[in-house]
Amino acid sequence: MTIADTLDALPTPALVLDEPRMLRNIARLRGRLDPLGVALRPHLKTVKSVEAARRLLTGGNGPAAVSTLKEAEAFAAAGVRDILYAVGIAPRKLERVLALRAAGCDLSVVLDSPGQAAAVADASRRTGDPIPVLIEIDCDGHRSGLRPDDPAAVAIGRVLEQGGAALRGVVTHAGESYGAVGADALAGFAEQERLAAVTAATALRAAGLPCPVVSVGSTPTAHFARDLTGVTEMRAGVFALFDLVMAGIGVCSLDDIALSVLTTVIGHRRDRGWIIVDAGWMALSRDRGTAAQAVDQGYGVVCDIDGRVLDGLIVTGVNQEHGIVARRPDSAAVLPDLPVGTLLRLLPNHACATAAQFDGFSVLPDDASQPMAHWPRFRGW
Amino acid sequence: MTIADTLDALPTPALVLDEPRMLRNIARLRGRLDPLGVALRPHLKTVKSVEAARRLLTGGNGPAAVSTLKEAEAFAAAGVRDILYAVGIAPRKLERVLALRAAGCDLSVVLDSPGQAAAVADASRRTGDPIPVLIEIDCDGHRSGLRPDDPAAVAIGRVLEQGGAALRGVVTHAGESYGAVGADALAGFAEQERLAAVTAATALRAAGLPCPVVSVGSTPTAHFARDLTGVTEMRAGVFALFDLVMAGIGVCSLDDIALSVLTTVIGHRRDRGWIIVDAGWMALSRDRGTAAQAVDQGYGVVCDIDGRVLDGLIVTGVNQEHGIVARRPDSAAVLPDLPVGTLLRLLPNHACATAAQFDGFSVLPDDASQPMAHWPRFRGW
The missing domain is CATH 3.20.20.10 (Alanine racemase)
Incomplete structure (x- = not known):
């Protein structure tokens, strides 16, 4: 099984947690604090x-x-x-x-x-x-x-x-x-x-x-x-977990972000350079924490199914259950051909806010041959 | 029982639905569409x-x-x-x-x-x-x-x-x-x-x-x-339900908004004119739909426990579980004395987004002598 096979079984939108990245992030902070006592x-x-x-x-x-x-x-x-x-x-x-x-x-x-x-x-x-x-x-x-x-x-x-x-x-x-x-x-x-x-x-x-x-x-x-x-x-x-806000202030890199929202392409507006996906603000949250940063990431950075960043593509707008994927305004990247049904992964501005929109994490294991775990989340007060 | 007595029994933050207002809003739209066939x-x-x-x-x-x-x-x-x-x-x-x-x-x-x-x-x-x-x-x-x-x-x-x-x-x-x-x-x-x-x-x-x-x-x-x-x-x-965005474009008045978030005062920053409440973005959502309107309502309009708008007060900032209540920048209203423990109600920018943050509605009945109902909400995909 590849990561793509594993993720293909999920309904979308889904909240994907990359456990190896999370464990690496935890080890990194412990490694800093231990010497400081x-x-x-x-x-x-x-x-x-x-x-x-x-x-x-x-x-x-x-x-x-x-x-x-x-x-x-x-x-x-x-x-x-x-x-x-x-x-x-x-x-x-x-x-x-x-x-x-x-x-x-x-x-x-x-x-x-x-x-x-x-x-x-x-x-x-x-x-x-x-x-x-x-x-x-x-x-x-x-x-x-x-x-x-x-x-x-x-x-x-x-x-x-x-x-x-x-x-x-x-x-x-x-x-x-x-x-x-x-x-x-x-x-x-x-x-x-x-x-x-x-x-x-x-x-x-x-x-x-x-x-x-x-x-x-x-x-x-x-x-x-x-x-x-x-x-x-x-x-x-x-x-x-990290997120785009943390990457924007230099605390982590995009490769450290352990959280993403799996989404499916559901349409195109080729006249406008838009790809429509099934993750809107209900999935991504309305957090716009990168709006005031040097690089505004819209409502999220777009990756392929394997988590590789697609150059210059962000979520530029959201409705409740629609996201609009387009080129970042300053990007000269060519819009890739992403047919209806293509699965993408979106890196969130703010992990706390995006994760809160879901009832659980779909957990990518270290070894792609292993099955995915589901970790329930709770909410409320 | 008064409304205040009824609401006082709820943990905060809570999502309050004013059923009589909702029924009036529904009747209003039906009254418009029926003659149009x-x-x-x-x-x-x-x-x-x-x-x-x-x-x-x-x-x-x-x-x-x-x-x-x-x-x-x-x-x-x-x-x-x-x-x-x-x-x-x-x-x-x-x-x-x-x-x-x-x-x-x-x-x-x-x-x-x-x-x-x-x-x-x-x-x-x-x-x-x-x-x-x-x-x-x-x-x-x-x-x-x-x-x-x-x-x-x-x-x-x-x-x-x-x-x-x-x-x-x-x-x-x-x-x-x-x-x-x-x-x-x-x-x-x-x-x-x-x-x-x-x-x-x-x-x-x-x-x-x-x-x-x-x-x-x-x-x-x-x-x-x-x-x-x-x-x-x-x-x-x-x-x-209506909301502040709809009020801002003239579709309803503040008195028509059937949804509010019940919150408790948990602190003050008197040097800054801030009242801190226990409704942050987790309760209110990050929706800032009124930001582009003639009157920016921040993260919500502040009402007393009975739903009366407190002149000039809005939620000017939010963290995950903290809201900052302060005067609207253009307001000359005097900040009222709202001690720790005071219950307030916040009108939301966007009913869909705020309601989605809760697992159910606490429903205010027509007759304050009746008990409150709880209507579960669901979410996910």
Whole structure:
């Protein structure tokens, strides 16, 4: 069996995961972090799959980060015991947090306000279970969190510690690094991320508060950090699959992208230079993360069935179930003859968003003679 | 019970469907089409829910259009017997088409090339089941289809009729009408759509070919067509729920939008005028359909728990599970005090895309004293 034979059995559109590439990507990040003495806490929001998580997590069940309580519940049920719910906690969600903890999962939460801290302390006191908390620090102004020198962090720490919860540390995420390009710029973001977390941790410790965990991370900074002094753990999610946004900022090459959408040619508009395929935004997502990059990849880069990039071809437009494949505006490539029925593979802008459109991965094995596995994904909240 | 009490029981983010608004929207379109003597074939790609489809379809099981074979299979299993699969057929999908037809569903397909026609004719001949086909006509250059005067339509019709398939008619969709604004512009698109379909039908009939069905439609043209002479059926999908894109082109008002995403405030960045909510792109989708409109609504318009629009507030940014609520750039509105835990409702840019992010609708009943229903949605292909 060739890859083409294997893929030919799938209905389209389908989400194809190249497992050997994924394993190589995981090994690459571990190879970087091990010498720096920093633990890896993979963010499972990208894969949302127990089978994929097994390959990402240290020992198969090691520390993890998640973006929803649904993920926490699914991975806890699969045996993952150390989970950081990395989105600011809403008091109304604490019952589910407590239930997971009561079932034996060391689930920790994130917050950045005294009001949230009081709610978490109340829940902890009421149940006698000190919920572990990481205070969110803002290192680049992109979203939530306290500035690293904000005295509110110490006040929040005291509310937690005196109220019955457990201050476990600080957490930050250099979300703006996705807009940087090249090793030096990314190393700069990594240092900014490290410094913000360490500054906040130092202030907490100086106030007599505990801060065992100093958690930083994003795929770009994880790959380009030069010094992680004071950091205890690194979070990253998309590193295992990669995508066009990551390739555009120089974190990976197109050959590292482990995710693609299998699609079938369903028509042509030869007068316009268009090839119509059966992957629209429902399959690819509406993510246009490369729009602001030096090379705008439209809704995805077009490859042949074997994963070889077809020179100059991208998805230039999408409707719900139609994609329009055409030459990139600056390309002089000749439009290849791709008859109706031809199978193509599309590399996505954003792995998290594209994968979320599917109920599972069709997994290409290392050995094309082996059958393809199906790894279910879950979703929801 | 008030609406707020009812919604307070839901985990967030959640997809809320206001059933009375939906029923009013459905009645509005039926009220327009009935005097014009045109049948309604609702496009079920927006709702992907059997319960919602019952309310959309004539008699509960009447003619329908779908965008995937998964939809066709789900609605056929629920008893819908006349389904148009409105995306160009790939020959590899014909086995599933035949299986549905063998199970008693009158499933028709769409195509625009002689190669597809030959494949459909072959499948029809092989099984003795003449698959009904609509030839796709392009009325505005937005996607697939033959130009209305393209002689290829007659050639395709002959391949079908002589090959054992059944030519049922022509189908077109004024996708570009989503970019028009106002009654006159939309009426212009409707006439262009009508004329394209009727021109192609006339050419087929002149060549001695059958063309019983002349199918047109999009929500804007369905609402603004002034004359539908020669048209036999109208397709529309988003008309039942509406969204900000439809409001922006003047097809509905904000008060007609039946879909919203329930979200919880999880933080603030008061220095930046930001309120952080737990609905990011995973809940809202990445659709930015209002970006090119006169009023850019960001990732959604912000309402209070009762559905009242909060003046000047939109979702200005999203990450996977975070939304940033802030004032619209041109707004002088004062940012209201919305403490952590406050429930809000977000009106979506694009109902099809936002609804697709959820596994079901939480349905607000007409009478707030009644319990909320849950209508499952399906997805995939």
